[in-house]
Amino acid sequence: MLHLVGSILSQIGSFFFQLFDTNGFPARWDCGSVWQDEPGVGWLHIVSDLAIFGAYLAIPICLAYFLIRRRDLPFPSLVILFALFIVSCGVGHLVEAIIFWEPVYRFSGLVKLITAVASWATVIALVPLIPSILDLPSLFSQNKSLEEQVIERTEAETLFRSVFSAVPNGIIVVDREGVMKLVNIRICEMFGYTDKELVGKPVEVLIPHGLRDRHVTQRNAYFNVPTNRKMGEGRYLEGIDKNGRCFPVEVGLSPTQIAGGLHVIASIVDITERKHAENQLMQHARRLEKTNQDLDEFAYVASHDLRSPLQGVKNLASWIRDDNEGNLPEESLRHLDLMQQRIGRLERLLDDLLQYSRVGRIRQSIVQVDVAELLDNIIDSLPRPEGLRVEVVTEMPVIETPMAPLDLVFRNLIQNAIKHHDRKDGMVVISSSDEGYFYQFSIRDDGPGIATEFHERIFKMFETLAPRDDVEGSGMGLSIVKKAVENIGGKIWVESEPEEGATFTFVWPKTAPQGGQE
Known part of the structure; x- marks a missing residue:
């Protein structure tokens, strides 16, 4: 066995030692008379083999350039094997041309062996890659995809520039x-x-x-x-x-x-215009604040300065009555009573004017108001005929709101319903409903009612429908109520017909602004 291995190695060594030895091999020009008779055939082989060699050498150079410049080319090992196969084929054709002068048949056989090995290595590497190669997108589909991407990007850029310019x-x-x-x-x-x-x-x-x-x-x-x-x-x-x-x-x-x-x-x-508007608003707010302060001061001074002489006149009337007790005729006594009654009305008017001026300008903290409890307190505190009933007929809510304005509104409306009722056995009904962002409250009575032409008039200052000597009041109550409701963000109205009673309805926001009145 060792002798056989040694013999094979000896033959291989002898082959490579004599690789370029041409002894015993004639040049191709000397092989047969045909080359001498038709030399053009030989030159056809020589030129063709050299041309093929040149092309086969250029192809792997191009492949190497692609591999160097495009690191992302798929299957680089297959490209290298294919380049080696092409180079070996080209060298084989070059040797074929050389053999016409130098019969290097041993080297020619070695080159063919290398070509065979390279070609089969390429085949073996190629077969497993066929599915992956088939999955590669075609050049047409890639171009189409690229064109679509270019169109999309162009449209997106156009849209962006349009929006960018239009904002x-x-x-x-x-x-x-x-x-x-x-x-x-x-x-x-x-x-x-x-x-x-x-x-x-x-x-x-x-x-x-x-x-x-x-x-x-x-x-x-x-x-x-x-x-x-x-x-x-x-x-x-x-x-x-x-x-x-x-x-x-x-x-x-x-x-x-x-x-x-x-x-x-x-x-x-x-924001030049906004800043200008803000400055104007601030100046207006300062002027308004100064006006409000002046109004507060005026209301207080007017109330104080007018109340003092009124009290003096009231006292004088009382002294005249006391000093002339039993001596004055009935007509004079009636005149003194009427004087004191009207002095009292003027005092109430001063109080109501002062209260009206303060509506919406005295800050009140927001508290949790149980409306049912508030109504119970108001109803218990208001005097009324024994037969006249005041009832709450629906469940009342609990509201986060300033207490004082809601108390003022309910108190005035209930008091008006009692005061202007024409029977001692009448009824006043209070109800509520949830209207989303607001609660709606109604105070309904079964009294004499109000004609339609007076529905707006009764909310104005100093307006009363009954003679002033018949009903105590300054004519300010409903105007104060209207101002208080609207200041909180609500609304009030009346529904009534003569002899059918009256229903005063107002809406009160569930989320009230910070503010109110005394």
Whole structure:
């Protein structure tokens, strides 16, 4: 066995030692008279073999170039085997041309062996890859997909630019270095530049000179921790236009990744008109506050200064009666009673005027009001004829609201229903219903009713339907009620016909504003 192995190795070594030995092998030109008679046939073989060699050498060079430039080419090992197969085929054709002069048949056989090995290696590598190769998209489908993507991107870009130009706010896209990459037309209108004058420039050109260095520091800090937020929240911000005019702005910042880099989209609004309106509103509020203070002072002084002489007149009437007891005729006594009655009415009018002036201007804290309990207290405190009943006929809610205005409204409406009833055995019914954002309350009586033409009039100041000497009152009660209801965000109305009673209905918000009256 060892002798056989040694003999084979000896023969292989002898083969490679004599690889280029041509002894015993004639050149192809010397093989047969046909080459001498028709040399063109030989040259046809030689030229063809050399041309094939040149092409087979160019193909693997191109493949190597593709592999170097396109690292993402699929199946690179198969490409390398195919290149080796092509190179070995080309060398084989080159040797075939050389044999016409140098009969290197041993080398020719070795080249053919290498070609055979390379070709079968390529086949063996290719067969398992056939399913994967078949799954590769065709060039046509890839081109179609690319065309569709280009169309989609073009449409998306067109839509983006349309939206970008159409938004009412000014929009700037800024990179990490603070360079403006994109601006919309609103920015150009706001600052007086063209887009070409702004794109590529630092965003600080739109900031007043004295604030630019500080803005660079703040901008760098923002890019380190980018978030969606307002710029300079709580501070007064200004921009500066091309002519050097400074104006107030509001800026919103939103970080985004564009082309692999962090950018910021800044939304800018010129708030000059808003600031002007706010200043006017503040001035108006200050004037209104001053007017309210003056009204409070006037109401107090008028009430105090008028009440003192009225009390003096009332006392004088009482003294005249006491000093002339038994001496005055009945007519004079009646006149003194009428004087004191009207003095009392004027005092109540002063109280009601003072209360009306304060409605909506005295702040009240919001508390939890159990309406059923509130009505019980009001009903128990109001005097009424023994036969007149006041009943609550539905379940009452618990409301988060200022206590005083709700008490005032219920008290006045129930008191009016009792006071203006024409029978001592009448009834006043109180009900409620849930109307979504509001509660609706109704106070219904079975009294004389109110004609339709008076439904609006009764809510005005100093209006009474009965003669003032017949019914005590200043004519202010319902006007105070209306003002209190509307101040809280509600509404009040009356439904009535003569001899059919009256129903006063008002709506009260479930979420009441902070405010009320005494």
